[in-house]
Structures are given as C-alpha cells and as structure tokens.
Amino acid sequence: MARRRFTVTAALPYSNGRLHVGHIAGCYLPADIYVRYLRSLGEEVAFICGSDDYGVPVALTARKEGKSPAEVNDHYRALQRADFEGLGIEFDIYSGTNSTALHKRFSQEFFLKVLQNAHLEKRSQEQLYDPEAGMFLPDRYVEGICHCCGAPGARGDQCEACGRPIEPTLLGDPRSIITGARPEVRETIHWFFRLTDFQDRLRQWIESHEEWRRMVRNFTRGLLEAGLPDRPVTRDLDWGIPVPLEDDPDAAGKVLYVWFDAPIGYISFTAQWCEQQGGHWRDYERWWKDPECKIVHFIGEDNVVFHALMWPAMLMAEGSFELPSQIPANCFLNIQFPGEEEQKMSTSRGTAIWIQDYLARYDADPLRYYLAMIAPEDQRTAFRFDDLVRRNNAELVATLGNLVHRTMTFAHRFMQGLVPARGELAEADRAQLELVGRLPKEVCEQLEDYHFKAALQAIMAAAKETNRYFDYRKPWVLRKKDAAVCATTINVLLGTIKTLAVVMEPFLPFAAGKVARMLSCEPQELKWDAATRPLPEGRRLGEAEILFVKLDQPPEEPSVAVE
Numbered sequence: 001m002a003r004r005r006f007t008v009t010a011a012l013p014y015s016n017g018r019l020h021v022g023h024i025a026g027c028y029l030p031a032d033i034y035v036r037y038l039r040s041l042g043e044e045v046a047f048i049c050g051s052d053d054y055g056v057p058v059a060l061t062a063r064k065e066g067k068s069p070a071e072v073n074d075h076y077r078a079l080q081r082a083d084f085e086g087l088g089i090e091f092d093i094y095s096g097t098n099s100t101a102l103h104k105r106f107s108q109e110f111f112l113k114v115l116q117n118a119h120l121e122k123r124s125q126e127q128l129y130d131p132e133a134g135m136f137l138p139d140r141y142v143e144g145i146c147h148c149c150g151a152p153g154a155r156g157d158q159c160e161a162c163g164r165p166i167e168p169t170l171l172g173d174p175r176s177i178i179t180g181a182r183p184e185v186r187e188t189i190h191w192f193f194r195l196t197d198f199q200d201r202l203r204q205w206i207e208s209h210e211e212w213r214r215m216v217r218n219f220t221r222g223l224l225e226a227g228l229p230d231r232p233v234t235r236d237l238d239w240g241i242p243v244p245l246e247d248d249p250d251a252a253g254k255v256l257y258v259w260f261d262a263p264i265g266y267i268s269f270t271a272q273w274c275e276q277q278g279g280h281w282r283d284y285e286r287w288w289k290d291p292e293c294k295i296v297h298f299i300g301e302d303n304v305v306f307h308a309l310m311w312p313a314m315l316m317a318e319g320s321f322e323l324p325s326q327i328p329a330n331c332f333l334n335i336q337f338p339g340e341e342e343q344k345m346s347t348s349r350g351t352a353i354w355i356q357d358y359l360a361r362y363d364a365d366p367l368r369y370y371l372a373m374i375a376p377e378d379q380r381t382a383f384r385f386d387d388l389v390r391r392n393n394a395e396l397v398a399t400l401g402n403l404v405h406r407t408m409t410f411a412h413r414f415m416q417g418l419v420p421a422r423g424e425l426a427e428a429d430r431a432q433l434e435l436v437g438r439l440p441k442e443v444c445e446q447l448e449d450y451h452f453k454a455a456l457q458a459i460m461a462a463a464k465e466t467n468r469y470f471d472y473r474k475p476w477v478l479r480k481k482d483a484a485v486c487a488t489t490i491n492v493l494l495g496t497i498k499t500l501a502v503v504m505e506p507f508l509p510f511a512a513g514k515v516a517r518m519l520s521c522e523p524q525e526l527k528w529d530a531a532t533r534p535l536p537e538g539r540r541l542g543e544a545e546i547l548f549v550k551l552d553q554p555p556e557e558p559s560v561a562v563e
C-alpha cells in the first residue's frame with residue numbers, strides 16, 4: 001500500500017509562559033500519540049509546532065518583566081522546548097513566529113494575496129484609546145464585562161468564560177490594563193477580513209465533515225447561524241509584522257493582527273524545516289498544496305473558532321492552499337484538589353500543575369498515561385493528582401509493569417535468558433495469541449478515529465487479560481511438571497509483551513523503549529506491521545528493567561506553583 005502523507009500541527013502557544021498539564025492534555029499529547037502511531041505504520045509525517053511570538057500577550061509580559069518582547073520570546077521558547085522534550089513530545093520543528101525571516105515573508109505575502117483577491121477592505125473603526133498612556137488599546141490591553149455572557153474580567157479579544165470573540169467597544173465598564181483609566185473611543189483605520197464572503201462555503205465545508213468531533217461541529221454551526229462578523233486583520237501596535245503597504249499612509253504604525261499571522265506559522269515553519277533538512281524551503285508545497293496530503297490541526301477548545309472558521313476562511317481567501325481535513329479539538333481539562341470542587345485550571349490563580357515541576361520529581365510516562373486516560377475528548381474532565389498516583393500504582397505498576405517484570409525474571413531464571421521454543425499450543429495458548437493478535441487492529445481503528453482514550457483502554461485490557469493467562473498457566477508449577485509446555489507459555493508471554501510494546505509506544509514511549517531493550521528488538525521489529533511477528537527462538541534477552549515505579553500519595557498537592 002502506498003504511504004500516506006500527513007501534515008500534523010499542534011496549536012502555537014504564546015511565548016510568554018511555560019506549559020502546564022492542561023496545555024499538554026489539550027493538544028500536544030494527542031498530537032504526539034497520533035504522530036508516533038503514523039510513524040510506526042510507516043507513513044510520511046511532518047509534525048509542526050512553534051511559539052506565537054507576536055501580539056499583545058507577549059508585549060504585556062515584556063512590559064511586566066522589563067525586557068524586550070524578543071527577549072521574552074527567546075526565553076520562554078527555550079523553556080517550552082525543554083518541557084516538550086522532557087515529556088517525549090517530539091516535533092520535527094519547534095520554531096517561533098519571530099525566529100525566522102521566512103515567517104515575515106509568508107505572512108506579508110499572504111496578506112497581499114488576500115488583499116489582491118478583494119477579501120480585505122479598509123474601514124474606519126472605533127477603538128478604545130487610553131488618554132493617559134497616549135495609545136490605542138488593542139485586545140488584551142482592555143478588560144471589562146463580556147457583552148455576550150455577562151462574565152466579568154473579559155479581555156478585549158475573547159471571553160474566557162464563554163469562548164466568544166469580544167467587540168471591545170461593547171465591553172461593560174472597560175478599563176485600560178496599563179493605567180486603569182476608563183478608555184475613550186477614537187477613530188482609527190484598519191484592514192478588515194470579509195469573513196461574510198465565506199459564510200456559505202464554510203457551512204458547506206463543515207457539513208461535509210460528519211466525522212469531526214461533535215463539539216467542533218456544534219460550536220462552529222452555532223457561530224455560523226449567528227453570522228460571522230468581518231474581523232480586522234491589523235492593529236495599532238508596535239510589536240508584530242508590519243503591514244506591507246509602504247506607500248499607504250494609513251498603514252503607518254500598524255502590524256498584522258496576531259490571529260492572522262500566527263496560523264501562517266504552521267506553513268512558514270514547514271518551509272523552515274524543509275530548508276533545515278537540506279531541501280529548498282519551497283518544498284513546503286508538498287505538505288500544504290497537495291490534495292494527497294492530509295492536514296490535521298490538533299487544538300484545544302479555546303482555539304476552535306480560529307481553526308475551524310477563521311483559518312479555513314483565510315485559506316479560501318488566499319486560494320492556493322489545501323484546507324485541513326481534521327481538527328481534533330479537546331475540551332478543557334479542569335483540576336480538582338482534595339476536598340474541593342472541580343475548577344478551571346488557571347495560571348493567574350495558581351491552580352495549574354507545571355510540567356517543569358512535575359518532571360523534576362516524576363517520570364514522563366505516568367503523566368502521559370493519566371492524561372490520555374482522562375482525555376477531555378468530548379467533555380471537560382478533571383485532573384486529580386491523587387488519581388494519577390492511584391492509576392499509576394494500580395494500572396501501570398500492578399498490571400503492565402508486573403506482567404513484564406514477572407515474565408522477564410522468569411525467563412532469566414529458568415530459560416537461561418533466552419527466548420524459549422514454542423511447542424504445541426494448548427487451548428489457552430491459542431486464545432492468548434488470538435487476543436493479542438487482534439490488538440494492533442483494534443488500537444489502529446480507534447486511533448484512525450482519534451479515539452485516544454479508547455485505544456489505550458484496549459491496550460490495558462489486553463495486559464490485564466495476559467496476567468490472567470500467566471496465572472492460569474502457572475509457569476512456576478509447569479517448570480517442574482512439563483518443561484516444553486512451560487517454554488511454550490513463556491514464549492507466548494514474551495511475544496505478547498512485544499506486541500504490547502509496539503502498540504503502547506505512542507502513549508508510553510519511554511516504557512516501550514525499555515521493553516524493546518529487554519527483548520533485544522531492532523527498530524524494524526517494532527513497526528506496527530511487525531507487532532505480532534513472533535520473537536526468534538533462542539534470542540538472548542536483555543537485562544530485566546523496572547518499567548514503572550510505585551508513587552506515594554503526596555501529603556498535599558505537589559508543586560502547585562504560583563507563576
């Protein structure tokens with residue numbers, strides 16, 4: 001079968017902070033699982049991510065930390081990279097919108113093309129102006145009461161409570177976040193993207209994707225029914241990509257709005273990666289302009305508006321790119337502390353668990369496991385540290401780790417550390433081989449549908465069943481009664497563990513790597529299509545290693561850091 005080709009992206013985090021477990025559960029872990037799975041199948045994949053460096057949030061952090069925005073970019077981008085690496089999340093490239101000249105060029109050319117195609121128009125806009133600071137107040141420079149849901153503390157770009165875009169001049173009781181002054185309304189010129197031009201095409205396009213998650217379809221349908229407002233693509237700001245119209249005095253002092261340039265980063269980073277690989281940057285076209293290549297955007301709930309409506313509309317307006325084929329979005333991950341109600345994870349309230357703090361004390365796999373098992377795939381779920389510890393101990397240690405440990409120690413003690421011969425199969429052996437033989441296909445079907453939780457549940461169910469087989473066959477008794485039957489049992493168990501290693505690798509890459517060493521497997525033996533191929537008899541096994549360590553229930557919540 002011909003290899004399939006995929007461009008897989010994960011949402012670009014602002015480079016003004018580190019990552020917490022909510023970010024990871026939202027899009028980075030599912031994207032990494034999916035990419036590892038595709039690579040194991042032998043598909044061609046470009047796994048693209050990077051930081052969103054422009055815009056108000058970064059400018060505000062720079063202001064707060066007394067640094068230049070570019071310094072803030074570089075500082076946090078490096079830390080984010082370390083968080084991802086520690087968790088085994090391996091992008092082909094983790095760039096940044098302010099770290100490559102290609103991005104500026106791609107964004108400016110994109111703008112000009114959309115302008116040329118008559119989907120941008122200049123309009124005078126009323127905007128909030130801080131008379132004390134002497135500047136306009138784009139986006140998050142202003143806060144007030146949401147005009148959609150009435151929640152307080154809504155930022156000028158989007159309401160965190162209801163997820164809807166905000167029209168800043170409609171905010172109730174608006175305040176400048178720089179001076180606290182009540183802003184006044186002034187006129188300014190901006191370029192508006194005529195989203196209304198794409199209302200019908202977007203509707204048809206979304207209706208044609210029945211396989212998308214319900215949350216994505218329902219949310220976008222609701223917004224389309226309400227009617228999409230035209231949106232400005234420029235800002236009065238000094239931090240961003242300049243509007244590339246040098247001859248137009250109205251463009252002076254304006255930059256591209258960050259929602260416009262950020263997703264173009266997926267494309268410009270791909271071009272940068274092509275160049276890094278020793279190719280030409282233009283090779284990005286086979287990842288973005290070829291209908292044979294599937295484009296998959298992993299995002300969190302807060303990004304659905306941008307990735308399922310604005311970005312596809314931008315691509316339609318530009319005209320030369322392919323549209324995404326899937327937008328797997330997760331809902332938010334809440335957090336629950338002992339004796340407290342479930343609550344939203346918030347960096348400002350200090351109710352987030354930072355990856356840096358977690359990795360300083362624990363291995364990556366238990367967190368990957370737990371986040372995949374409680375994945376908020378179609379509804380919000382809650383992270384509980386005591387639950388992570390409980391599931392680590394009961395499932396990873398007692399089920400999966402125990403199966404591998406007792407099989408390996410038995411083979412080393414009584415089989416001379418070799419893969420024993422498989423003799424005649426009894427009913428129980430055949431049932432076990434059938435069980436594990438079905439597993440790769442079962443997991444594959446779930447992953448092709450982006451059902452990560454269900455795939456991992458199938459793997460753990462098989463591990464549990466295999467422990468039952470071990471207990472039923474009792475190799476420690478067989479050893480003295482019938483050496484050949486005992487050898488067959490251990491052979492079947494080692495083969496099962498190899499299959500488990502292949503299918504668990506996307507979820508638990510560190511543990512899978514240890515199992516591969518224990519079974520002395522070459523990389524090609526661990527490809528998806530080799531998952532059920534038996535181990536060669538007589539092969540020398542590697543040292544037995546501990547896969548997962550038991551964790552203690554912490555006396556209190558660990559490392560609930562305040563930013």
Ligand SMILES: [Zn+2]
Nearest residue numbers: 146149159162
């Ligand atoms: Zn709201």
